[in-house]
Each structure stands twice: as structure tokens, then as C-alpha cells.
Amino acid sequence: MSRLPVTRGRARLAFQANVVVIFVFFYVPIVLLVLFSFSASRNAGEWGGFTFAWYEEFAGDRATKDALQASLKVAAVATAVSVVLGTMSALALERFRFHGRRVFDALMYLPLIVPDVTMAIMLLLFFSEATELLGISRGFGTIALAHIAFSISTVSVVVRARLGGSDDRLEEAARDLYASRWQAFRHVTLPIMMPGIIGGGLLAFTISLDDVVVTQLVTGPGWTTLPVHVFGLIRRGVTPLINAVSVVMLLGSMLLVVLALLVSRLSGQDSKYIH
């Protein structure tokens, strides 16, 4: 297909300026935050000489470290479960016809567009009745169950995008060549889905580590995740300690981005087989 016409002259300059302004807008706050986390000033937004003190304070801060641990635990469990359920759903929706398929398809999209606050209220009401029925207490269990509820759809959408771009005749060919259903799945379908599964899993992990409002409303006494803990700290006022914790969270996010980009690059290389 033919390219869009490139703008020239002064108009082009305006377009370029817009791009530069947007990237400055995106990245300057992040850079400043990293900078201030090494500032010796007691004021969170002021440069007062270089120091590691706030990171040392973070390392010695029991509550923050507990919250970080809790966050990682919740994210790991929520990701594992939603990857399994989301992948199964994606496979069913993309490769099979069954009763209720269309309803399921529509239902899958809803958690992606429902605002966080609404999701939080829905789950709060649900757990206000269900914790007694199910015999679980508010805390780790309810947070993980809630995070799975919004992560299944994420994983499913990413895996489906991958499956949808592939040719289902590949599986048929494998079956024609006397592969059992399991063998065709194991050696054809699963490798096709794998980048989607990993990508979806990374996204689910990120979303779990991002969530504040759902966790805040379904948690119980004594259980808090890192974002909820930090959110509470921020509401009491900005401190250099929060700067340091934020930068650690930032590094975590960056690590996940790099992994996600690597996965998409690797999957780009083998995509010649699945166009």
C-alpha cells in the first residue's frame, strides 16, 4: 500500500516540534523523579547534593519491604492462574465453536473496559457476601481472586491476537500427518501461542503491580500491596523515601517492558511461518 504523503516545509517543522514536545512531556517527569531520589534535600522536589540515603532508608523500612513482598506474591499467583485460564479461553474462542461462544466472547471484553473504580465496587460487594460463603478471609485470597478477574481477559486478548494471525491449516496438516490431538497441540499450536502467552503474562503481571483501587477495596486488615502502601504514603505527603520507592517500582516496570519488547521481537522473527 502506498505511503501517506509526507508533509514538507513549515508544516513538517510543526509536526516535528509536536513529537519532541510529547516525548519531553513523557520522559522529563520520570527523569526528574530518578534525579530527586538521589537528592540529599529533605524536600522531595529539591536538589541538595548526591546521596544514597533514601535507598538505605527503603532497605531498612519493614512495612515497605513487606508490601513489596506481598505485591510480588499476589502478582505471581494472579499471573499464573490468569495465564492458564486466559490461554484456554483464547484457544476455545479462536479454534472451536460451542454453545454460548458469542456471549463468552462479549463477556471477555467487558473487564477490559470497565473503569477500575466500578470493578472495585463490584468485587467489594461480592466479597462482602462471599467471604463467609467461601470461607476465605479478606487479604491475600481476595486480592488474588480480584486480580485474576481482570487479568484473564488481558491474557486472552493477547493470545487471541497471536492465534488469529496464524493459519489453522497448520494444525490440520499436523493431524493429516498422523499427529495425535495432543501432539498437534504440543508441537504446533503451543509454539505459535507462546509469544502471546508470555506477552499476556507480562502484561497481567504489570497490571497486578499497578492496581491501587481494587486492591484497596477488597483487602483486609494487615494486608497491603506496594502500590496501596505507597498511595497511602503519598496522601500523607511527599517524602524523599517515596521518591526512592518509586524509582524501584520504575525499575521493575522497565524490566517488564524490556522483557515484553524482547518477546515481541523474537516472535517477529518466526512470524514468517504464520504471516
Place this chain on the structure above:
Amino acid sequence: MTAPTVTQVQPQVASADLEARRTAKERRFGLLLALPGYGYLIMLFVVPLVMVSVYSFGTRDRFGQTQFDRLSLDAYGRLADPIVRDILFRSLWLAILTTVICLVVAYPFAYFMATVPQQWRNLMLVLVMIPFWTNFLVRNYAWRVILGTDGPLSDITSLVGLGDIRLLFTQWAVVLGMVYGFLPFMILPLYASIDRIDGRLLEASRDLYATPWQSFRHVLLPLSMPGIIGGSILVFIPSLGAYVTPEILGGAKTTLMGSYIVNQFQGARDWPLGSALSVVLILIMLLSTVIYFRKDTVRT
């Protein structure tokens, strides 16, 4: 092709029967595969959704407990209370403002991205994706630091002689934070839809003496409509229900719907009102989705 002989038809019939049995088996297998995810979503999404609707028809007794002895429209009636109405309108206004700003800023960006060579395009795409993946709370907090009393922004404004500009804890800070947070949601669908447009159509319009404005208005704009609508929904809905951004950057005088809803469940203990507001949010969301898919079917 000549007419099929009898011997060719015979196995056809047998395999049709086999085919039917295979299809039935496939269907069962597909359902089995979908069942865990399906069940989970019914349990932790559909049931909670129904519960919110039920609670929105309840009433609150003197102790803050929700009663269901009669189905009541009380909570919906209270949406017209001056306080609630102001919060609703303010949230709507700020969400619309955020969406419009994102659209105006992102459109030329997305167009430009679609015209640059492939390697630049990939770099730009990665640079847009990074903030999209970066922790949302941290990104909001960064602005809190920047806009703070002795923060870098006030340093700059006093340096150029503007004096202290107090942006933090105003609704402008909230809009700034939401634009910052949701801009990638606008750029990505816009880029996806502009990138699909055949450049020859624009050239043709120019050849037919359209002014740049006319070819934008009558060619580019209609063809990129799916991206405009998709991106606008992706920005508008989270802006309308925003909680973290207004809590961190907004002030006590500018309560928005998200915070107000949460407060009904934490401090105020008015569950029916909070539920009714959530139902309103859900209805707005469903309405936008319907608009989006209708536009989609019209186009294809």
C-alpha cells in the same frame, strides 16, 4: 469437472456422518476448554455486576446498613442532589477536556509516525509503549513532586518572573495528570488506523484541487474515524472513573466521581448511592462500546 459417479458419492455420505460426530465432539471439547474461564468470569464479574445493580435499588438505614425490603429508586433520585450533580458534571467536563486534549495532541503525532521510515517508526512506537507500561501510580507521583510547593516547576516560573503558579490540588493538575496517564491510549489506536490508510487517496484529493484542509476534512478524517472513536473511548472511560490521579493531584474542593464512589463504601457508608453511581458509569461504558461497534459494522 464431469458429473460425479455413484462410487464417488457413497463415501461422501459416510464421511458426512463422521463429520457430524466429529463436530459434536469438537464442540464439547471447545466448551470444556472455555468452561474454567467462563465460570470464573460469571462468578467474579457477572455476579458482582448483578449485585451492584441490586444494591443500587436498596435503601440505607440509620446504621448505614443497606436494606432491600422494598425496591427503591432513592439512590437514583439522589443523583440530582446539588452536591452529587456537581460532581457528576465536573467529572464529565474534565473527562471530555482530557479526551479532546489527547485527541488534538495525538492526531498529528500519529500521522507523523505513519509517514516516517520504518526504523524511526519502531523507535517512536517503543518510546510511546514505555510510559504505557510504566507504573501508573509512580507516573502520577512524579507530577506531584514536580508541581509541589518547592518543586522544579515553581523554580522555573519564579526564574522567568511568573512568580508562584499554584497548579497542584486544582482541577488543571488533574487534567494534566490524566492527559499524561492516558495519552498512549489515544496515540496507539490512532496510529493503527491512520497507518492503514492508502496514501494515494490523499494524493488523489490533492490532484483534484482539494485544499489541505479539504483533503483532511473529507479524506483523512473519515478514514481515521475508527481510531478516533476507539482512542477517545479508551481515554474517556478511565478519565471519567479516575481515582488515583484526582486523589494525588486534585484538591479537596474538586472531588470527582471516582473518589466520591469509593468514599461511599469507605467513609460515608452509603452503598446504594455508590452503587447507583457505578451503574451510571457502567451504562456510559456500555453506550460507548455500542457506538464503537456500530461504527465498526458501518465501515466494513
